[in-house]
Amino acid sequence: MVVNTIAELKRLLKKARSENQSIGLVPTMGFLHDGHLSLIEQATRENDIVVVSIFVNPTQFGPNEDFETYPRDMETDTKLATEAGADIIFNPSVSEMYPDESSTWVTTDGHITSILCGVSRPIHFKGVTTVVNMLFNIVAPDRAYFGQKDAQQAAVLTKMVRDLHIDVQLIICPIVREADGLALSSRNTYLNNEERKQATILSQSLQLALDEYNNGETATDKLVKIVKDNIMSMPLANIEYVNIYAYPSLTEINPIEDTSIVAVAARFGKTRLIDNVILKKRK
Amino acid sequence: MVVNTIAELKRLLKKARSENQSIGLVPTMGFLHDGHLSLIEQATRENDIVVVSIFVNPTQFGPNEDFETYPRDMETDTKLATEAGADIIFNPSVSEMYPDESSTWVTTDGHITSILCGVSRPIHFKGVTTVVNMLFNIVAPDRAYFGQKDAQQAAVLTKMVRDLHIDVQLIICPIVREADGLALSSRNTYLNNEERKQATILSQSLQLALDEYNNGETATDKLVKIVKDNIMSMPLANIEYVNIYAYPSLTEINPIEDTSIVAVAARFGKTRLIDNVILKKRK
Numbered sequence: 034m035v036v037n038t039i040a041e042l043k044r045l046l047k048k049a050r051s052e053n054q055s056i057g058l059v060p061t062m063g064f065l066h067d068g069h070l071s072l073i074e075q076a077t078r079e080n081d082i083v084v085v086s087i088f089v090n091p092t093q094f095g096p097n098e099d100f101e102t103y104p105r106d107m108e109t110d111t112k113l114a115t116e117a118g119a120d121i122i123f124n125p126s127v128s129e130m131y132p133d134e135s136s137t138w139v140t141t142d143g144h145i146t147s148i149l150c151g152v153s154r155p156i157h158f159k160g161v162t163t164v165v166n167m168l169f170n171i172v173a174p175d176r177a178y179f180g181q182k183d184a185q186q187a188a189v190l191t192k193m194v195r196d197l198h199i200d201v202q203l204i205i206c207p208i209v210r211e212a213d214g215l216a217l218s219s220r221n222t223y224l225n226n227e228e229r230k231q232a233t234i235l236s237q238s239l240q241l242a243l244d245e246y247n248n249g250e251t252a253t254d255k256l257v258k259i260v261k262d263n264i265m266s267m268p269l270a271n272i273e274y275v276n277i278y279a280y281p282s283l284t285e286i287n288p289i290e291d292t293s294i295v296a297v298a299a300r301f302g303k304t305r306l307i308d309n310v311i312l313k314k315r316k
Numbered sequence: 317m318v319v320n321t322i323a324e325l326k327r328l329l330k331k332a333r334s335e336n337q338s339i340g341l342v343p344t345m346g347f348l349h350d351g352h353l354s355l356i357e358q359a360t361r362e363n364d365i366v367v368v369s370i371f372v373n374p375t376q377f378g379p380n381e382d383f384e385t386y387p388r389d390m391e392t393d394t395k396l397a398t399e400a401g402a403d404i405i406f407n408p409s410v411s412e413m414y415p416d417e418s419s420t421w422v423t424t425d426g427h428i429t430s431i432l433c434g435v436s437r438p439i440h441f442k443g444v445t446t447v448v449n450m451l452f453n454i455v456a457p458d459r460a461y462f463g464q465k466d467a468q469q470a471a472v473l474t475k476m477v478r479d480l481h482i483d484v485q486l487i488i489c490p491i492v493r494e495a496d497g498l499a500l501s502s503r504n505t506y507l508n509n510e511e512r513k514q515a516t517i518l519s520q521s522l523q524l525a526l527d528e529y530n531n532g533e534t535a536t537d538k539l540v541k542i543v544k545d546n547i548m549s550m551p552l553a554n555i556e557y558v559n560i561y562a563y564p565s566l567t568e569i570n571p572i573e574d575t576s577i578v579a580v581a582a583r584f585g586k587t588r589l590i591d592n593v594i595l596k597k598r599k
Contacts, residue, residue: 039481053334136426137445137479143419170482173456196420198322199453
């Protein structure tokens with residue numbers, strides 16, 4: 034069932050809540066792939082009602098980014114989300130979410146939003162925290178599901194939920210990959226054949242870092258160098274960053290003594306891809 | 317019943333909500349007067365459970381303002397709030413509301429927060445919108461009660477609730493006044509005898525403007541001049557602003573053709589007082 038207005042969605046959920054049904058929310062920007070579907074399936078197992086939001090949120094795109102061209106396919110999305118177990122697909126317009134003269138923002142300030150993707154996308158997380166806050170206010174979910182692929186987003190939202198005392202359980206689900214290792218992303222559709230082939234270097238390089246860490250290497254600079262050198266072996270790859278931080282705090286760490294993340298962003302042609310791997314704290 | 321932790325409050329309210337009881341919230345900074353008590357009494361009439369929060373919120377005070385000296389009296393407040401019908405008095409510590417490295421803010425940008433009190437108190441409304449958002453997340457009230465005395469606050473919170481799609485009904489209650497017209501405020505306790513006597517000029521001047529409006533005057537500059545001239549007749553009064561805006565949008569209006577507000581801020585000695593009157597749209 035597709036719902037386009039906030040009023041209608043609130044009306045439906047009010048009824049569910051008065052019957053003490055649990056509500057799971059899966060926020061997406063649509064063009065659903067198996068990564069999204071794994072979130073919907075998990076939400077379906079853990080909640081009575083599952084709401085999948087499909088909203089390409091303009092405020093998380095910078096002025097020169099791909100808001101206009103971001104892939105959209107509501108017909109296929111509706112079919113896929115429903116098959117995966119979604120009860121309600123919430124697909125609001127931009128003016129429904131941001132009515133005239135909307136000017137209220139939720140921002141998580143500091144290191145956590147200024148590093149990694151925050152460097153090249155300075156307004157991105159402000160858009161994310163604002164729209165996710167809106168969705169939480171509208172849906173009041175018991176649980177909300179996000180992918181580990183957007184690791185910084187997951188860390189920022191974890192902090193936002195803690196800081197604002199939001200009554201929701203965030204559930205961060207594993208990255209889903211193609212057979213050759215490429216992390217699923219709606220933006221993979223932008224890649225041409227050669228770019229698509231070379232993009233596998235990201236997951237391969239992260240796997241190398243994980244292997245080295247498991248073999249005893251804990252110096253962040255050495256692990257970062259391994260990943261960078263490896264990615265640069267591909268002529269079409271342009272590295273934006275390779276960094277290691279404690280996770281999910283995203284604080285500096287060196288040597289690695291706690292659970293941490295190796296996070297990478299790189300361009301292949303015009304397409305910007307991100308990927309990451311968690312290095313678990315040693316027992 | 318006094319509750320100091322967010323976890324305990326959420327536990328109590330979860331039970332109430334599962335029984336479909338309605339929840340009213342009255343956010344205060346304590347040192348309760350009859351204005352606060354009128355909010356609590358109305359909340360008690362309209363809800364099954366009433367939560368009164370008492371929290372002197374540091375983030376809405378500027379560096380040279382009265383956070384440290386703001387009057388506090390939890391013992392009397394607990395007695396008064398309970399007598400007025402409060403079921404739960406929520407009195408968290410600063411570190412409970414703003415845990416270590418808290419850095420998430422809710423801001424309503426634009427004209428509405430930059431005029432009136434926003435001029436001399438540039439960070440004030442950022443603190444208000446953030447803490448009220450936290451309280452809404454913690455309590456998830458059906459209704460929240462605020463006084464019309466803080467008219468700009470009421471307007472800003474109305475916009476915040478609209479912009480972020482928060483599922484709460486804001487109820488703005490009339491100003492409660494002393495017999496001589498002075499609007500009740502916890503800060504009135506700062507006034508010495510002579511200041512207290514002269515401070516009645518605020519409500520008298522606003523009444524004059526209301527009378528002139530009711531007699532047909534709709535030019536904002538003329539009404540503003542009447543109020544200013546009148547206040548300046550008191551030697552201890554220092555006017556910070558006298559303005560007329562459409563209400564609750566707080567947009568410019570001249571002549572007055574819609575419901576509007578005459579808002580005033582003035583100092584008597586070191587004590588800053590605010591007051592206002594609504595000019596209702598003519599039928």
